[in-house]
Amino acid sequence: MSQTFGATSTTDDVLAGIDLSGKRVLVTGVSAGLGVETARALAAHGAQVVGAVRDLAKAEAATAVVREQAANGGGLDLIELDLASLASVRAAADALVADGRPFDLVIANAGVMATPLGKTADGFETQFGTNHLGHFVFVNRIAGLIAPGGRFVAVASSGHRFSDVDLDDPNFDRTPYTPFEAYGRSKTANVLFAVEFDRRHRDRGVRATALHPGGINTELGRHMGQDALDALVEQINADLATEGKPPFAWKTIPQGAATSVWAGMVASADEVGGRYCENCHVSEVTDGLISPVSEGVRSYALDPDNARALWAKSEEMVGERF
Template structure:
């Protein structure tokens, strides 16, 4: 099997792969990693649904993805979804469930990073509400469309190393809001969600994995001052965590986990640079995943806590 690394692109990973007849859902396809992920899958013949917050702002991007799929028969459809509103998530899933078309790939890519303190439409802290709870409801409600061989990829981040998920004060009602801590909590939650989802559904042949795409300049950083944003590839200062990737390199691990990797090796795990990451709590080992983000007991507790928060149960 070909070995890929931090410099590999989504096109490198999918070279020679035929995805005709496969159906994929990718959240957050208006720009950056999500846009490149959707393009790469569509170009290999997959039928891709890409979610965006505002359809009117992505007409050019949608046309580019559709053009990429022309050679191999891939198709792309942009659909509106606001992960910060559970009403929107449920309306979206109801629409897909009514169509009853099976899903082979689901990539939970969308996210918000380091915004000022705020709340989703349902009253959750913005980052936890969008990054974790929105995807928690979205993925679980679409399980009826999944089948043996379906893969769910949940994007996490190296930032998970800075904070564990918080069950006692997820909305910062009793502690001062810190945007990085909130982001880190949500990214740990993303990793834990993949752990528990994989545990619950592996018996049906439905598997899940979390992925750290690496440091990529994207709209995720739109809330940061310009001097605090990720430098473009090739302009990273000394002391940065890993290489600065292009969107094509950032999408590589997502499509690798969704299509190429051995799911028995990566199921329930945390991956980066197209490989399973080691577990290590050394604060200086940014290539590793923390034990807290892979703890099955924490994953189960987060699942149950999330169900209470969203008011919906998703039994095994």
């Protein structure tokens, strides 16, 4: 690459001079935050974006800016997708398969964070069921639509540092529930899904990668009160100080969405395939650092045996083989 990007790069920075006319992209979760900005940036550079959302009315209002700034043939269509319901997931995927038009990029952006203990419509723990299993079924069902040379990008999180997956007790039936351990499990699952998806599809020219967008103050944190959020940032800053690093700083939404479009459309496929990215570059494995916002990825999140085991467990849980 001729240009280096970093933590403060925005979507417009990384897509500067790039014409995406003729490209077709699917992004989940385009009713707020990173999803809207990701769709806006792609459509503004000519891509046809399909936004998959739980609440169509909310998304119609939130994505007005996407349509206003679409250029060079770019545009946006919305479809209904509730990741917490496999019936909804399968219906959305089946409709796309029936339509038959290919995608150059699929970005699994939607998600929930630090929710109270709960269950999806199918009885899965809310965060694992929504963040991982919903996307697992949806993306696998439309995998054949990803064109050779295309990519799958899983928006994970540095929150994967909170916990590895627990394939013996994925629904916290026996384990004491904590919101961030559950979030960590689901985000580790996002990374592992990309690792195994990449292994299974790279021979046909389709690659997959996962990423951390950065700390962005969006709707994702709606289940945390301000006191809890302040306490989390205070703890993060204490950990960073121990590592000799400066205090945590929020990213803007355009900065947060930059790594998604960089990994999906700008970086070389061999550079990012099967890897974990943040701040518009590929991350190194760092098992020793304390802070959940320090750069780097835990080795368990990239472990190929762990990825295969999660895939098998996920198939068992959803009752479907891919």
